[in-house]
Amino acid sequence: xxxxxxxxxxxxxxxxxxxxxxxxxxxxxxxxxxxxxxxxxxxxxxxxxxxxxxxxxxxxxxxxxxxxxxxxxxxxxxxxxxxxxxxxxxxxxxxxxxxxxxxxxxxxxxxxxxxxxxxxxxxxxxxxxxxxxxxxxxxxxxxxxxxxxxxxxxxxxxxxxxxxxxxxxxxxxxxxxxxxxxxxxxxxxxxxxxxxxxxxxxxxxxxxxxxxxxxxxxxxxxxxxxxxxxxxxxxxxxxxxxxxxxxxxxxxxx
Numbered sequence: 557x558x559x560x561x562x563x564x565x566x567x568x569x570x571x572x573x574x575x576x577x578x579x580x581x582x583x584x585x586x587x588x589x590x591x592x593x594x595x596x597x598x599x600x601x602x603x604x605x606x607x608x609x610x611x612x613x614x615x616x617x618x619x620x621x622x623x624x625x626x627x628x629x630x631x632x633x634x635x636x637x638x639x640x641x642x643x644x645x646x647x648x649x650x651x652x653x654x655x656x657x658x659x660x661x662x663x664x665x666x667x668x669x670x671x672x673x674x675x676x677x678x679x680x681x682x683x684x685x686x687x688x689x690x691x692x693x694x695x696x697x698x699x700x701x702x703x704x705x706x707x708x709x710x711x712x713x714x715x716x717x718x719x720x721x722x723x724x725x726x727x728x729x730x731x732x733x734x735x736x737x738x739x740x741x742x743x744x745x746x747x748x749x750x751x752x753x754x755x756x757x758x759x760x761x762x763x764x765x766x767x768x769x770x771x772x773x774x775x776x777x778x779x780x781x782x783x784x785x786x787x788x789x790x791x792x793x794x795x796x797x798x799x800x801x802x803x804x805x806x807x808x809x810x
Contacts, residue, residue, distance in 0.1 A: 565605070584608050599623055602775075606768050615762060618725040622758045625718045626773070628780025629751070635660035639781045643788030652785035653778065660774055660781075663696065665705070665752055667770040673702035673756030674769050677730050684737060688744055703753020704745045711738060711748035719754050730757040 561568040571577035581588040599620045603611035629636050635656040642652035661667045672694040680690035691701040723731040734757050759769035
């Protein structure tokens, strides 16, 4: 039996030699293996897959900067920590990946919080009072604004560096506003801006909807997450970066 596979994204004609093979593969109208492989960059493929259109140079530039910024959240990030625990515990990369995604999808520093921050940016405008009102409307049950970290009253230097780099992109309207008003917003929130907040502003500047933004946020964090998990694989638990801290905590509790 020969069957054509066709969706909005994918169009594939059957190969007469075998019902298990396809030919003339097109992705949103582009010859996948003739036009895209060897020519398209990774971020251009991401944009095409999620929007159905080829990105402009400005869209590619901002998405690429965001992809680099999110590529490695670092061992302090809870989702990376979860993946590292899987690695040091002997789990295969697939299990560490699932653990990381489960944590990264949450509402505190994860994709759930990102959606609330994007919702705020989508309705905020550029007046300071309107921005704070929008963030307050999207606050969690404790009153914490999305995109700000409850762990510190100060914004990390790394987050500020990231915000400055992304804010130099030509599409960076909300990012530029956020960079200019970060001190006042952090004072109002009584918490420092987080990388999740920066990502929410960048994805909104790119015109992504909530589902697209959440998907890209989760996807773009995976390279560093998996790299840290693989690094821990085969090591002893006493070589785990946070082992000494955990040992001190147990001593204090005792």
